[in-house]
Structures are given as C-alpha cells and as structure tokens.
Amino acid sequence: xxxxxxxxxxxxxxxxxxxxxxxxxxxxxxxxxxxxxxxxxxxxxxxxxxxxxxxxxxxxxxxxxxxxxxxxxxxxxxxxxxxxxxxxxxxxxxxxxxxxxxxxxxxxxxxxxxxxxxxxxxxxxxxxxxxxxxxxxxx
Amino acid sequence: xxxxxxxxxxxxxxxxxxxxxxxxxxxxxxxxxxxxxxxxxxxxxxxxxxxxxxxxxxxxxxxxxxxxxxxxxxxxxxxxxxxxxxxxxxxxxxxxxxxxxxxxxxxxxxxxxxxxxxxxxxxxxxxxxxxxxxxxxxx
DNA sequence: GCGAGAGTTGACGTTAACGTAAACGGCATA
DNA sequence: TATGCCGTTTACGTTAACGTCAACTCTCGC
Numbered sequence: 116x117x118x119x120x121x122x123x124x125x126x127x128x129x130x131x132x133x134x135x136x137x138x139x140x141x142x143x144x145x146x147x148x149x150x151x152x153x154x155x156x157x158x159x160x161x162x163x164x165x166x167x168x169x170x171x172x173x174x175x176x177x178x179x180x181x182x183x184x185x186x187x188x189x190x191x192x193x194x195x196x197x198x199x200x201x202x203x204x205x206x207x208x209x210x211x212x213x214x215x216x217x218x219x220x221x222x223x224x225x226x227x228x229x230x231x232x233x234x235x236x237x238x239x240x241x242x243x244x245x246x247x248x249x250x251x252x253x254x
Numbered sequence: 255x256x257x258x259x260x261x262x263x264x265x266x267x268x269x270x271x272x273x274x275x276x277x278x279x280x281x282x283x284x285x286x287x288x289x290x291x292x293x294x295x296x297x298x299x300x301x302x303x304x305x306x307x308x309x310x311x312x313x314x315x316x317x318x319x320x321x322x323x324x325x326x327x328x329x330x331x332x333x334x335x336x337x338x339x340x341x342x343x344x345x346x347x348x349x350x351x352x353x354x355x356x357x358x359x360x361x362x363x364x365x366x367x368x369x370x371x372x373x374x375x376x377x378x379x380x381x382x383x384x385x386x387x388x389x390x391x392x393x
Numbered sequence: 394g395c396g397a398g399a400g401t402t403g404a405c406g407t408t409a410a411c412g413t414a415a416a417c418g419g420c421a422t423a
Numbered sequence: 424t425a426t427g428c429c430g431t432t433t434a435c436g437t438t439a440a441c442g443t444c445a446a447c448t449c450t451c452g453c
Binding site: 169170171172173174175183186187189191193194197198200201204207208211212213214215217218219220221222224225226228229231232233235236239240 | 308309310311312313314322325326328330332333336337339340343346347350351352353354356357358359360361363364365367368370371372374375378379
C-alpha cells in the first residue's frame with residue numbers, strides 16, 4: 116500500500132501553503148490523483164514537489180523547473196530524442212556549474228569578510244600593542 | 255584617474271538594460287555620482303552591480319542582495335555591531351551551504367540521467383547482444 | 394545650427410508567483 | 424445537530440522586478 120499524502124501534509128512538510136501546491140498544479144507541474152474532489156499525492160508527486168522547491172531555492176522559474184523535471188522522467192524512445200536530451204542535459208549542466216562557481220565565489224568572499232570582522236573584533240576587545248598610527252580605524 | 259563607466263557601458267558589459275541599473279538605484283542598491291544629470295559609475299559601483307547580478311542568478315531578491323552587500327562594506331565600529339555582523343555572516347553562510355548542497359544534488363541527479371540516457375542511446379544504436387529480461391531499466 | 398545618439402525623468406504596463414477572500418462540501422466529535 | 428477542521432473552486436488582489444513609452448536635455452560631428 117503505497118503511502119499517499121494530503122495537500123495539507125505536503126504543505127506542512129515543505130513549509131509552503133496549499134495554494135502554492137495548487138498553483139504548481141495549475142501550471143501543469145503536478146498531477147495528483149483525485150479521491151472525489153480531494154487531491155491525493157503519491158510519493159512520486161511528493162518528489163516532484165521537492166524538486167520544484169529545490170529549483171525555486173536556486174532561483175529557477177517554474178517554467179525552468181518544469182523542463183528540468185521533464186528531463187528526469189524518461190519518456191523518450193528514439194535516438195533523435197535521446198541525442199536532443201543529451202544536448203539539453205549538457206546545457207543545463209553548464210548552467211549549473213556556472214551557478215556553482217557563483218556560489219563558491221560568494222562563500223569565499225563571505226569568509227574573507229568574516230576574517231576581517233574577527234580581526235577587527237580582536238582589536239576592539241584587546242587594544243593592547245599597536246602599530247604606529249591613531250587608534251580609531253578610519254577607512 | 256580612476257576609471258569610470260557610463261550606464262550604457264555597464265549595461266552592455268553585463269547584458270542588462272539601463273532601466274535595470276536605474277531600478278537598482280531607485281531601490282538604493284547603487285549610488286553613482288552625477289556629472290550634471292548623467293550618472294557616472296566608479297569601479298566600486300561596477301563591483302556592486304556585479305554582486306547584485308550574481309545574487310540574482312542565485313535567486314536572491316534585491317532586498318537580500320542589499321543586505322549581503324551591506325555586510326561587505328565595513329561600516330561597523332563597536333564590538334556589539336561586529337558581533338551582530340558575525341552572527342549574520344554565520345546565518346548567511348548556512349544558507350549558502352544549503353544551496354550548495356541543493357546544487358550538488360541537482361548536478362548528481364543530472365549526471366545520473368545522462369548516464370541512463372547514454373546507455374539507452376547505445377542500446378538503440380547497437381541492439382546486438384542482450385541479457386536475459388526485457389532490457390528496460392526499471393527503477 | 395542641427396540632427397543623431399546617448400542619457401534623463403516621470404509614469405503607466407506587464408509578468409511571475411503566489412496571497413486572499415468568498416462560498417461551498419464532507420466528516421468527525423462534542 | 425451543530426461546530427470545527429480540512430478540503431475544494433472561482434476569482435480578484437498583491438508584490439517584485441523590471442518593460443515600455445513620452446517628452447526632454449546634452450554633446451558631438453559636420
């Protein structure tokens with residue numbers, strides 16, 4: 116008996132509103148089953164939602180997320196389509212690696228600032244030996 | 255003579271419109287000098303713009319970018335402020351590392367799909383020897 | 394001295410991604 | 424049976440991040 120989820124459960128789990136999840140369905144990113152009127156989400160639906168939200172955190176639009184997810188579930192038969200898919204995977208990876216570089220740069224700078232900050236704090240807390248120059252650090 | 259830039263130059267360099275750059279100024283993220291009416295951007299302004307756009311690629315809002323940039327330029331004197339800044343740097347780093355994990359997960363999955371895709375393509379192009387069973391990889 | 398090209402200030406328009414409110418249905422329980 | 428608590432649809436509202444005019448102003452090159 117495969118576990119299923121209600122919209123409220125998923126909303127609580129991922130920290131979004133039910134409206135948000137319904138919105139993704141309106142855009143065709145989710146297709147839960149129905150039990151009467153009520154939506155019933157499968158584990159696969161839950162995974163898709165997780166992917167969408169991960170994409171969102173990384174700044175992808177819902178349209179982009181749709182395309183990414185489309186690559187994930189295999190629905191491609193002939194060689195032509197497979198080659199096209201490989202092409203798009205390559206593009207996507209290039210994009211992701213660029214963002215990876217952005218992120219690393221950001222982290223590096225952040226740690227640099229942190230270092231300077233710690234140094235300044237040490238100066239403030241222990242204004243002992245000092246080089247030539249005034250006391251207040253002008254910039 | 256420190257190099258300066260016009261709005262058109264920056265727009266061309268970073269692939270955005272002048273309107274976008276002015277918009278960032280409206281929100282207080284940039285404060286170029288003026289030569290009469292015209293904006294004159296310094297190298298520092300250009301760097302700030304680069305940071306904003308990097309943040310944008312990573313899905314940060316302009317408000318978030320403003321805060322991040324605020325951490326970068328040091329304008330904090332006393333120990334209290336420094337500690338507060340260190341705190342915020344820590345939060346920010348936690349956030350960035352979470353996104354880093356997201357990105358790595360995404361890349362890993364993408365490469366997994368790529369592997370399956372190449373395998374399928376090989377099957378299609380050379381449907382020679384085959385193992386027992388269907389051949390389609392179930393998940 | 395004038396036209397082209399780049400820049401400027403309003404000010405309204407647009408799109409994505411939801412928020413929010415109204416009006417309703419089903420079911421558990423006090 | 425009434426009172427919540429979930430869930431549903433429909434539909435308009437909101438916010439962020441610009442796009443898109445219109446109407447000017449400089450400044451250069453001829």
